[in-house]
Amino acid sequence: MSDQQRMLEEMAGGLFADLGAAATLDSDWGTIKEVALDGLLLGEAQGGFGGSWEDALIVFRLAGYHALALPVAEAAIAAALAGRAAGRGTVAAVAEGSLDQSRFDGVLAGVPWGRGADFVVAPCSKGGAIVLETAEATVVEGANIAGEPRDRLIVTDASMSRIDGDPFALMALARVAQMAGALDAALALAVGYVNERQQFGRSLAKFQAVQQALASFACEAAATNCAAMGAAQAMARGSAPFEIAAAKLRANRATGIGTAIAHQVHGAIGFTEDYTLHPLTRRLWGWRSEFGGDRYWSTVLGGPIVAAGSARFWPDLTALTR
Amino acid sequence: MRSLVAPHVDIGSDPRRRANSWAVPDPAFSRALGAAGLIGMTWPKAFGGHERSPLERYVVLEELLAAGAPVGAHWIADRQTGSLLLRYGQEEEKRRWVPGMAAGEIYSCIGLSEPNAGSDLASVRSTARRDGDGWVIEGQKLWTTNAHHAHVIIALVRSEPGSERNAGLSQFVIPMDAPGVTVRPIIDLTGGHDFNEVFFESVKLPASALVGVEGDGWRQVTAELSLERSGPERYLSSTALLLQLIDHARMHPSETLTALVGRLAAETWTLRLMSASVASKIARGEDPALEATMVKDLGNSFEQAMPELIQAAVEIDPAGPEPLGLVLGHLLQLSPSFSLRGGTREILKGIIARGLGLR
Ligand SMILES: Cc1cc2nc3c(=O)[nH]c(=O)nc-3n(C[C@H](O)[C@H](O)[C@H](O)COP(=O)(O)OP(=O)(O)OC[C@H]3O[C@@H](n4cnc5c(N)ncnc54)[C@H](O)[C@@H]3O)c2cc1C
Numbered sequence: 306m307s308d309q310q311r312m313l314e315e316m317a318g319g320l321f322a323d324l325g326a327a328a329t330l331d332s333d334w335g336t337i338k339e340v341a342l343d344g345l346l347l348g349e350a351q352g353g354f355g356g357s358w359e360d361a362l363i364v365f366r367l368a369g370y371h372a373l374a375l376p377v378a379e380a381a382i383a384a385a386l387a388g389r390a391a392g393r394g395t396v397a398a399v400a401e402g403s404l405d406q407s408r409f410d411g412v413l414a415g416v417p418w419g420r421g422a423d424f425v426v427a428p429c430s431k432g433g434a435i436v437l438e439t440a441e442a443t444v445v446e447g448a449n450i451a452g453e454p455r456d457r458l459i460v461t462d463a464s465m466s467r468i469d470g471d472p473f474a475l476m477a478l479a480r481v482a483q484m485a486g487a488l489d490a491a492l493a494l495a496v497g498y499v500n501e502r503q504q505f506g507r508s509l510a511k512f513q514a515v516q517q518a519l520a521s522f523a524c525e526a527a528a529t530n531c532a533a534m535g536a537a538q539a540m541a542r543g544s545a546p547f548e549i550a551a552a553k554l555r556a557n558r559a560t561g562i563g564t565a566i567a568h569q570v571h572g573a574i575g576f577t578e579d580y581t582l583h584p585l586t587r588r589l590w591g592w593r594s595e596f597g598g599d600r601y602w603s604t605v606l607g608g609p610i611v612a613a614g615s616a617r618f619w620p621d622l623t624a625l626t627r
Numbered sequence: 628m629r630s631l632v633a634p635h636v637d638i639g640s641d642p643r644r645r646a647n648s649w650a651v652p653d654p655a656f657s658r659a660l661g662a663a664g665l666i667g668m669t670w671p672k673a674f675g676g677h678e679r680s681p682l683e684r685y686v687v688l689e690e691l692l693a694a695g696a697p698v699g700a701h702w703i704a705d706r707q708t709g710s711l712l713l714r715y716g717q718e719e720e721k722r723r724w725v726p727g728m729a730a731g732e733i734y735s736c737i738g739l740s741e742p743n744a745g746s747d748l749a750s751v752r753s754t755a756r757r758d759g760d761g762w763v764i765e766g767q768k769l770w771t772t773n774a775h776h777a778h779v780i781i782a783l784v785r786s787e788p789g790s791e792r793n794a795g796l797s798q799f800v801i802p803m804d805a806p807g808v809t810v811r812p813i814i815d816l817t818g819g820h821d822f823n824e825v826f827f828e829s830v831k832l833p834a835s836a837l838v839g840v841e842g843d844g845w846r847q848v849t850a851e852l853s854l855e856r857s858g859p860e861r862y863l864s865s866t867a868l869l870l871q872l873i874d875h876a877r878m879h880p881s882e883t884l885t886a887l888v889g890r891l892a893a894e895t896w897t898l899r900l901m902s903a904s905v906a907s908k909i910a911r912g913e914d915p916a917l918e919a920t921m922v923k924d925l926g927n928s929f930e931q932a933m934p935e936l937i938q939a940a941v942e943i944d945p946a947g948p949e950p951l952g953l954v955l956g957h958l959l960q961l962s963p964s965f966s967l968r969g970g971t972r973e974i975l976k977g978i979i980a981r982g983l984g985l986r
Contacts, residue, residue, distance in 0.1 A: 496983050516980035523979055524921045528897050535900045551893035558890075599890070604882060607889030611877050615870035619693040620629070622896060626903075 310363055313356075316340065317364045321371035326584040328374045330418060330454075334393065343380035344390055352390030358540035362482045362533055369483030370490045372584035374453065376418040378479035383426045386470045387436045392423030396472045397458070398596060400427035400435065409437055409465040412457060415595070419456030420444045428473045438464045449595070451587035474546070477553045477596040478536055484556040484592055485533040488526040491567040491585045495519060499570050515570055522566040525559035532556065539625065547625055550597075550606040557599050560589045628690040631663055636694050642950040643957040645695025645867040649860045650821050652776050653697035654731075660691075660698070661731025666705045670713055674721060675729030681910040685903065689859040695867045699821075700776050704728040706858065707851060708735035708781055712800065715839030715847055720800050724779055738768035738782035738801075738825060739848070746974050749793040749845070753784040753827060755837075762786075762837065764801060764830040772968075774810045774823040777803050782827070783844050786837075796844035799836050806830070817960045850914075855969060857905040857919035862898040862926030864965055865933040865958050869895070871951040872937055887940050894929050898922065917982040924975040927966045934958040 306314070320340065324333050337343060346361055347353020354360075365378045376395055383394025395418050402411010413425055422439055429435045437460060445457040496519060499509035509515050529552075536552035539545035564586040568575050575582045597605075610618060635656045636645060644651050660666055668684040670676025691698050709728045712721050727733030744751040753766020768774075768782060780801050787795030801808065807830035812820050839847050869891050876884035901922050908915040934955055943949060945956030966972040980986050 496985065499985065510985040513977075516983075516985045517973065517976040519983055519985060520924070520976035520979035523983055524925045527918070527921050528901065528925055531901045531904065532893075532897045535896070548896070550889070551896045554890055554893035555897045558894075600886060603886035603889030603893075605889070606892055607876075607885035607887070610888050610892055611873055611880075611885050614877055615873040618870060618873055618892075619690075619866075622892070622899070623689075625896075626900075 306363075310360060313360055314363050314367065317342065317367045318371075321367050321373045324371070324373055324375065326372040326374050326581075330375065330421065333375060337375060337377055337380075342377055343384055343393065345377075345381040346385035347381075347388070347390060348385075351388050353384065358478070358537045361479070362537035365479050365482035366486035366489075366530075366533065369486030369588070372487065372490070372588055378483065379417045379476070382472065382475050382479060383424065386426045386434060386468060386472055386475070387424060388468075389424065393421070394424045394426060394436075395419060395422045396476050397425050397427035398473065398476070400429065400437075402460075404429075404435065404465060407465055409435065409463050410461055412459055413437070413439070413442075414457050416456045416458055418454045419458045420446060420454060422458075425458065426468075426470075426472045428471070429467065433467055433469050434472050436466050436468055449591035451584070451591045453588070453591065473596055474549045475540075477602070478533075478540060478545070478549045480592045480596055481529070481533045481536060481549070481552045481556045484560060484589055485526070485530045487585045487589050487592075488522075488529050488556075488559055488563045491563060491582060491589075492519070492522050492526045494582055494585070495522065495567045495570050498575075502572075509570065518566045518570060522563050525563045529556045529559040535626075547606065550602045553597055553602045554599060554606065557593045557602075560593050564589055628665075628687055629694070631665075632691060632694045632696050635659065636696050642867065642871070642954050644697060646954050646958050647864045647961055648695045648697055648699070648867070649692060649702045649864070650699050650772065651697040652699035652734075652773065654700050654734075654776070656697050657701040657731035657734070659731070660701070661729060666701055666731050667709055667725070667729030670709060670725065670729060674713065675726035677729075682906060685859070685906045689863070689899070692859050692863040693866055699773065700734050701728070701731050702860075703737060703773055703777075704733060704735040707737065707855060708779070710854070711781060711798075711838065711847070711851060715798070716800065717835040717837070719833075719835040720838070724800070727778075733779065734773060734777045735779045735781065736771050736773045736777040736803075736825075738771055738780045740770045741767060742769050746971055748783070748848075749796075751783055751785060751796065753782065754788070755784045755786040755797060755799055755832075756788070758831065760834045762799065762832045762834070764799060764807075764827040764832060766827050768825040768827075770813070770822045771810075771825045772822045774803070774825050775812060775820065779803060780808075780825060781838065783848055786841055786844070790842075793845035795842055796848075797841050798838040798844045798847055799832060800838050801827070801830060801832060801836065805832070815964075817957065852916065852919070852970075854909065856923040856975075857902055857909075857915075859899070859902055861923045861969075862895070862902060862929055865930040865962070866895070868933055868937060868951075868954045868958050871954050872941070875941060875943075875951045883940055887936060891933060891936070898926050898929060902926070917979065920975050920978045920982075923969065924972060924979065927972065931962045931965045934962050 344353035345356045349355035379395040397413040398415030425437050425439045442458040442460045447455050449455045532552040532555040536548035539548040664677045667676040668679040755762045786797035807828040809826040811824040943952040947953040
């Protein structure tokens with residue numbers, strides 16, 4: 306990590322720890338704007354920070370670690386793809402409707418914090434992506450299972466432009482980074498809890514069954530962080546179709562194992578609204594489906610491998626990093 | 628690398644030989660590899676090595692394993708014994724063994740486990756007794772992989788009479804043809820012969836046979852573990868089966884198989900990153916013991932789970948004759964050993980738990 310990245314980590318870590326799961330768009334988006342984190346991936350010439358995907362991994366991972374209830378990743382990716390510093394953008398998972406050269410009629414679905422967004426970047430059925438002006442859109446508010454806003458936007462005759470880029474895959478990578486952070490945070494909570502909680506006259510940490518379960522969790526969290534790093538480094542080199550698919554699959558798998566162990570070692574307290582585990586685990590369960598679940602990414606990843614045949618498997622895998 | 632390996636992994640031969648190939652010995656292949664400068668790559672030239680970087684060596688290892696090359700004869704000498712001797716061995720013993728190891732002609736085995744010392748390695752009972760300038764070894768080792776091909780064994784024995792647990796242990800380098808050394812085969816459940824019992828009856832050794840410092844055996848053994856645990860062999864043992872699955876899925880297209888290939892590829896990619904990252908840390912002189920342990924645990928679980936996942940997804944006879952079935956049936960039977968050899972799953976998780984501050 307460079308000195309600049311260490312500063313970024315410290316700044317974002319401190320800020321997100323304060324804001325956390327209780328943050329709201331209305332009262333706290335200004336704080337994000339002030340430090341220009343929404344311009345993290347936008348080029349300097351366009352008024353952004355000019356950060357790399359390795360910088361983004363640091364910030365998005367911390368957003369996940371602190372269960373930050375603000376669309377930092379969405380805004381940063383939308384701004385970078387649209388090349389815009391002004392206003393708040395977000396990314397839709399799906400756009401359905403009719404488009405001509407410059408106008409769009411239709412519905413945007415699965416839009417994180419779609420309410421009040423100035424523009425939305427969405428995957429385009431004809432390849433690439435579209436940028437839509439959505440200040441006038443009709444918003445049907447919704448939420449994922451963690452209570453994070455996931456809205457439907459109905460737009461009529463909205464001004465639109467076509468751009469290059471793959472917002473769906475980039476958001477999948479952002480989710481992987483957030484999941485890596487959330488898994489680490491849930492692991493830290495679990496380790497802290499079993500060291501403190503006493504039963505049978507000793508701390509739970511002294512029971513081998515508990516130790517072995519948390520060791521498995523630690524391996525899953527480490528694997529997810531490693532996969533997130535591998536995919537971010539590939540993006541920093543240019544593109545990462547294989548890596549993003551693989552990393553999302555790995556993060557999804559770790560989510561099942563990690564959240565189950567985190568809840569098991571916490572007992573009933575972890576199942577309460579007051580305790581701080583669920584802002585992490587409910588997000589993880591929601592994010593597992595968002596921007597591609599296992600079925601989607603495993604066929605995206607497996608298809609070309611099967612088509613290429615076994616002789617290409619290892620050479621192609623190693624060519625990714627050499 | 629790929630063109631060098633290709634002629635030695637004949638596609639026409641039994642496809643099962645490519646599975647778990649670091650346990651498949653082929654002295655002719657080992658000699659060819661040695662002649663190509665691909666054994667002892669990081670060792671000094673004075674001892675037949677090639678003074679290459681650890682990362683160059685790492686790339687060679689993973690290419691060999693991914694191709695299913697029969698590297699079993701020299702694997703332990705290259706991975707462990709040569710480096711151990713170079714680091715701790717006495718000059719005479721280094722000269723005697725290491726150049727032959729680099730040439731792919733001298734093979735070794737690891738004498739740690741005993742009948743009453745498995746996971747609890749500190750309860751080894753084999754002994755070394757002083758005898759003039761030299762030593763006399765008595766006792767027995769068990770599960771010794773490759774002992775029937777090896778020229779030399781590195782044994783951990785109790786050199787201080789009456790010592791307890793991990794104190795008073797030392798490592799010795801013992802020629803397998805020394806009078807008093809007997810090897811008895813143990814046949815595994817597949818009918819294969821990889822491991823053995825090794826008996827030492829009044830085996831006389833010169834002073835030079837002591838490896839490193841007397842009484843320091845425990846520390847020397849545990850220091851090797853990062854090297855032993857995080858290598859690409861810890862997650863690639865079932866790759867031959869994944870390759871068969873890819874070709875099967877190509878001929879019998881189905882979304883289930885494509886998705887399974889995708890999931891297994893994602894895991895392989897992640898483990899490769901983790902294993903390579905440990906290798907880079909070792910190359911920089913760090914000792915990432917905890918990460919190395921995680922790589923082995925995750926890697927073993929992955930290579931162990933793969934046969935079962937594939938058996939569930941494909942209707943095929945694991946007795947053959949189709950190559951996918953043959954490799955599947957072979958690995959189903961071998962895979963229980965993956966989370967035993969080199970430290971069991973439970974012992975690894977115990978080490979990780981200690982790293983988490985739980986014990
Ligand atoms: C294919 C193969 C090759 C091998 N090659 C070699 C070799 O070349 N040289 C060599 O020295 N050894 C070798 N071994 C031996 C290997 O290192 C041992 O099998 C291993 O250390 C476990 O010892 P054990 O078999 O005696 O099992 P035990 O130690 O008796 O363990 C049996 C079970 O109990 C569990 N257990 C033990 N202690 C604990 C504990 N404290 N907490 C929780 N669970 C526990 C274990 O995890 C395991 O599941 C090989 C083994 C295999 C399978």
